[in-house]
Amino acid sequence: MHAEEKLTYETWPAEPEKSTLEAKNKFLGFWFFLGGETVLFASLFATYLALKDKVPDSTHHLAKDLFELPLTFVATMLLLTSSLTSVYAMYHMKNFNAKKMNLWLVITLLLGAAFLVLEIYEFNHYVHEFHHTFTSSAFGSAFYTLVGFHGGHVAFGLLWITTLIVRNAKRGLDLYNAPKFYVASLYWHFIDVVWVFIFTVVYLMGMVG
Amino acid sequence: MANSQLNSGNPRVDIEYRRKKSAEEMRHHVVSFALMIFLTLIAFAAVAIKGFSAWFIVPFILLLAVVQVIFQLYYFMHMSHKGHEAPSMFLYSGVLVGAVTILAFSTIIWW
The missing domain is CATH 1.20.5 (Single alpha-helices involved in coiled-coils or other helix-helix interfaces)
Structure with missing residues (x-):
């Protein structure tokens, strides 16, 4: 099979994300990238763990003064649900249903955008209410670098998926764009994987003390 | 899991089979999603309910996070597939x- 072939519901392969050479390379290359991302986030986590609550004097707030459970909980639910909706999108991709795939991707985007809005509100709150900024302490730098890098990944994912939807709006599904959608959904799940560790290590462990 | 060898020579039969397989897989995804939500709830509850010592909570919620990530990787990201x-x-x-x-x-x- 080649990428530009016009396919129908009957001829659509079982694994459209891996049925051309280009798709196979993309799949492998993207997982290699995710291995690298794991190392990147692990070093940011390591830095955060080493610098947590390292502040110059007692006027600075510590992790347990800053974080609030309800906000983190809502953000977690939003991102976790967006992971499920992108699974739905890939389910419809495998069934050669471009319309439903796009619908679920748009829902994923909305949930991701809501998560990002909460995060911006949260950072704004810390800066203005607690004077906890990127330059106020080593703790601040480590916190904003780790959580901000994740937020940046969410923002990039939103742009990526939006671009894919707009670019392929009138084209329908083929073996050229199916791997692109699949790889974007892998990226989105990986963002959720990182968030699971952020809400556990940064927020929950921060509140425990 | 069983999504790679699906050629019986009859495309109609293959499609029916594949649709059923992926519908079944989607049900598994919904179940693993429910489990992930459940694990998250336990982790938040362990911190919200004051009374457990940090020496218990920290390893416990880390374990829950690892389990949840395994679900995410092996089911949502299909690492359990061939x-x-x-x-x-x-x-x-x-x-x-x-x-x-x-x-x-x-x-x-x-x-």
């Missing part, structure tokens, strides 16, 4: 290097 040998190697190599980094950084502040 043909994920190289992805597993890439990911676990990353995890290994990452674990050493975290170990180094956290022991450095203890001494």
Whole structure:
């Protein structure tokens, strides 16, 4: 099979994300990238763990003064649900249903955008209410670098998926764009994987003390 | 899992079979999603209910996070499917290097 072939519901392969050479390379290359991302986030986590609550004097707030459970909980639910909706999108991709795939991707985007809005509100709150900024302490730098890098990944994912939807709006599904959608959904799940560790290590462990 | 060898020679039969398979897989995804939500709820509850010591809560919620990530990787990201040998190697190599980094950084502040 080649990428530009016009396919129908009957001829659509079982694994459209891996049925051309280009798709196979993309799949492998993207997982290699995710291995690298794991190392990147692990070093940011390591830095955060080493610098947590390292502040110059007692006027600075510590992790347990800053974080609030309800906000983190809502953000977690939003991102976790967006992971499920992108699974739905890939389910419809495998069934050669471009319309439903796009619908679920748009829902994923909305949930991701809501998560990002909460995060911006949260950072704004810390800066203005607690004077906890990127330059106020080593703790601040480590916190904003780790959580901000994740937020940046969410923002990039939103742009990526939006671009894919707009670019392929009138084209329908083929073996050229199916791997692109699949790889974007892998990226989105990986963002959720990182968030699971952020809400556990940064927020929950921060509140425990 | 069983999504790779699906050629009976009759395209109609194949499609029916494949649709059923992926519908079944989608049901598994919904179940693993419910489990992930459940694990998250337990982790938040363990912190919200004051009374447990930090020595219990920290390893406990870390364990819950690892379990939840395994669900995410093996079900949502399909690592349980065939043909994920190289992805597993890439990911676990990353995890290994990452674990050493975290170990180094956290022991450095203890001494």
